[in-house]
Amino acid sequence: MKKTIIFLLSFAICSIAFAQNDKYIAAMKKAVAQVDTARTLDDFKAAGNMFERIANAEKNQWLPYYYHAYCQVMSAVDVMNHGDLKATVPYLDKAQESIDVAKKLLPDNSEIVTMQGYIYQGRIWENPMIKGAKYGPKSSGVLDKAIELDPNNPRAYYVKGQGIFYTPAFFGGGADNAKPFLEKAKELYEKEERTDGLSPTWGSFYNNYLLKEANK
Template identity: 35%
Template sequence: MKKLILSFALSMLSLTAFAQSQYEKIMTEKIAKIETCKTTEDFNALSNDFQRIADKEKGKWQPSYYAAFSQIQKGRILMRENKVTELDAVADQAQKFVDLAEEADKNNSEIYLLQKMIYSLKMMVNPMERYMTFGAKAEETLKKAEQLNPQNPRVTLIKAEDVYFTPEQFGGSKKKGLELFKESLEKFNSFKPKTALDPNWGKSEAEYFIGLEAKK
């Protein structure tokens, strides 16, 4: 009887390990696709993929995080294309996923950073009218993300973006932005994600802006 119980327990452990390895394999493949997505359709499809994983893997924050991140990247493309009237809907969709990620892992710097990015998308629909609301919320959540992990290179990267692209009359500075991009790159060079599935994006963007300024 004891041998039967032991055999059953070992079988369950084996199945659990197999399921976990399959989950990690699928997640790793989907995360890699982030770098290859070019269009809003690409990011929307990827977000849907992560949502399906999140529906199956209850209690894990990463699938919902990447579903939200994919929506945010979709929004950033729309912003570059000046399709700002579509940003509210994208931000609202991303918010649903961020809420699920936060339920699974509270006080996570990475999740707070996505929240900041969602508020920024909301603000960009009409910056003049929304700065005092969504702009203020974005600043507040960015500070929280930094408090939770001062060494998070993505926090410094997003700070660099904000300073770099904000006009000087509103407190922006390309010089200060470049300094922050360099600071973020230093952090990227020493940063190690807790797991293979944790966020590790942003280094190439910091390198791009540093290289861009070096060419001038």
């Protein structure tokens, strides 16, 4: 009897520990599925909220913070596309907060560094003429580092190509200069496989769109 109780108790404790991890995986899978299909501002906000709640419960996992930052950046993209340039600032501030935590949990990770490059790129939108001179080169430098950390990360090439695409040609930007990066990204996206169901795979949709525009 005593043995049984001890066995039961230790089993319960173990299963709580396992359950915690299962809970994390299950919550993340749900949230990642949501972000994979997100298109509108409301989608990204809702997915962002889910990642924020997971990060709130699991303070040592970098992925929830990373995805939370991604949702904020995509929200900023949406408000920017609707012409409200100043409104991008609070989203990017929040993205920066989360990516700072992710960086501390896992330094020198190509995905995290790429997200930092995307955030810097987003800083330009508030006022391209003024912010561009500061954040253009800053973003570009960070993305170079992301490529160096993992030369097979398609997102590093895509975000970099995107930055060049929207830079005026006389500053060394434009479609022609962006193309090699977008093509490299496409090649890597095609090879990319998600094995754990959680790792980042975003970006190929817009990469294909930009590549199509660049080939016009």
